[in-house]
Amino acid sequence: MIATLIIIFIALCVALALTTVDRGKPRMFARAARLVVIAATVAAFGYWFFQRSFAGLREDALSVQVINRLPQPMDFYSIRVNKDGNLAKHLGVIHPDYYRIEYFNMEDSDEFWLVGFLGNDRVAYFSQHRVLNKNEDQLVEVNNYINQSQKLSTKAARQIAELQATNVREAIWVTLDLLLLFLNTVLFLRRKAK
DSSP, rough: OOOHHHHHHHHHHHHHGGGGOHHHHHHHHHHHHHHHHHHHHHHHEEEEEHHHHHSSTTOOOOOEEEEEEESSOEEEEEEEEESSOOEEEEEEOTTOOOEEEEEEOOOOEEEEEEEEEEEETTEEEEEEOOSOTTTTTTEEEEEOOOBBBBHHHHHHHHHHHHHHHHHHHHHHHHHHHHHHEEEEEEHHHHHHHO
């Protein structure tokens, strides 16, 4: 995804540079190119936001409900164990006596891990869950601070740190792209009004 965001960034920079062309036939070409870049970027971000928003809502997805019964909020992550590699996902901070429902695509997997953090990097909860029946939804109540496997929780913490670093890099590129998209759109519409 980061490679796509970098390509969008370069295209928006080129479109921004084309705003300086304002005479003759090159101006018409520059306006058309800017319009194509702006429209393609809006379409790409629209598709990306839609895909991220409704990724878990599938007909055959496994529903997992995580309930926090501990006296303090915890930051939960899930890791689906796959043959090709584990897939980490941030479930969010769950406050005491609240729950979160997530939907997992378990086609290539039959196990997921649940990791709870207190603070930034302290694993306070780790559990493994085998999915024997993929048609039966899962309910996980977190009642105590348990770490079922120190070795696996260390591996999970590394994968979650990688996910967080990737999310930060992705957020930076998305922010830059959206700022450039806004600037390009405003300049395009302002010039059109003249």
